[in-house]
Amino acid sequence: xxxxxxxxxxxxxxxxxxxxxxxxxxxxxxxxxxxxxxxxxxxxxxxxxxxxxxxxxxxxxxxxxxxxxxxxxxxxxxxxxxxxxxxxxxxxxxxxxxxxxxxxxxxxxxxxxxx
Amino acid sequence: xxxxxxxxxxxxxxxxxxxxxxxxxxxxxxxxxxxxxxxxxxxxxxxxxxxxxxxxxxxxxxxxxxxxxxxxxxxxxxxxxxxxxxxxxxxxxxxxxxxxxxxxxxxxxxxxxxxxxx
Numbered sequence: 238x239x240x241x242x243x244x245x246x247x248x249x250x251x252x253x254x255x256x257x258x259x260x261x262x263x264x265x266x267x268x269x270x271x272x273x274x275x276x277x278x279x280x281x282x283x284x285x286x287x288x289x290x291x292x293x294x295x296x297x298x299x300x301x302x303x304x305x306x307x308x309x310x311x312x313x314x315x316x317x318x319x320x321x322x323x324x325x326x327x328x329x330x331x332x333x334x335x336x337x338x339x340x341x342x343x344x345x346x347x348x349x350x351x352x
Numbered sequence: 353x354x355x356x357x358x359x360x361x362x363x364x365x366x367x368x369x370x371x372x373x374x375x376x377x378x379x380x381x382x383x384x385x386x387x388x389x390x391x392x393x394x395x396x397x398x399x400x401x402x403x404x405x406x407x408x409x410x411x412x413x414x415x416x417x418x419x420x421x422x423x424x425x426x427x428x429x430x431x432x433x434x435x436x437x438x439x440x441x442x443x444x445x446x447x448x449x450x451x452x453x454x455x456x457x458x459x460x461x462x463x464x465x466x467x468x469x470x
Contacts, residue, residue, distance in 0.1 A: 269457075271458070273461070279463070280356075280443070280461050280462055280463035280464060281395075281443065281461035282461075283458055283460070286458060327394075327395065329395075338383065338385075338400055338407070338408065338447075338457075339385070339397035339400060339408055339410070340385075340387070340395075340397060340445075340459060341397070342387075342394050342395040342396070343394060344393070344394045345394065345395075
């Protein structure tokens with residue numbers, strides 16, 4: 238069964254610092270990759286997604302992620318974080334086999350951005 | 353922008369009682385899902401539903417759980433006899449299509465129902 242690992246459980250940054258959150262998955266076949274964000278008191282929102290094509294994908298609010306197939310990774314990056322980026326970030330994978338369509342989530346990374 | 357909605361936002365129930373969690377998916381979506389997140393743990397898949405039948409379910413989704421689309425708009429999750437360990441945040445999601453090779457589809461999530469079983 239596929240699994241998703243997020244190595245950083247809690248990250249604290251100052252405003253304007255650069256961000257990179259790690260995500261690795263365990264499935265060797267075709268995958269769809271997602272980052273979701275959950276702001277305090279709000280629901281899961283899609284930040285960005287990778288289906289195919291250019292492995293560097295850009296999402297909302299200045300976030301981007303790079304799919305590196307050889308490393309089974311899909312790390313999330315932002316060059317300069319803002320206080321409003323304080324949230325929990327979830328990496329998720331769909332494996333495209335046999336019509337299965339469930340999202341497998343990582344454990345999440347709680348990001349706190351300090352002023 | 354269309355959103356998935358869920359009711360109630362919070363539910364407290366006694367162990368052994370039945371609960372029904374309600375969801376209204378995005379109107380033109382065809383695939384519906386339930387996930388749950390136990391406090392401090394990862395979001396876990398429960399079940400997916402398409403064309404009025406379950407298309408996939410996890411080991412968590414045992415005989416105590418059922419899903420239904422009683423009309424053209426609602427999608428419900430019923431827990432027949434709740435247990436303490438069912439306490440969690442339950443998320444509904446919907447997508448326009450299912451993922452397929454060479455393409456993909458995004459699942460949009462509702463705000464969740466926080467269920468507390470006492």
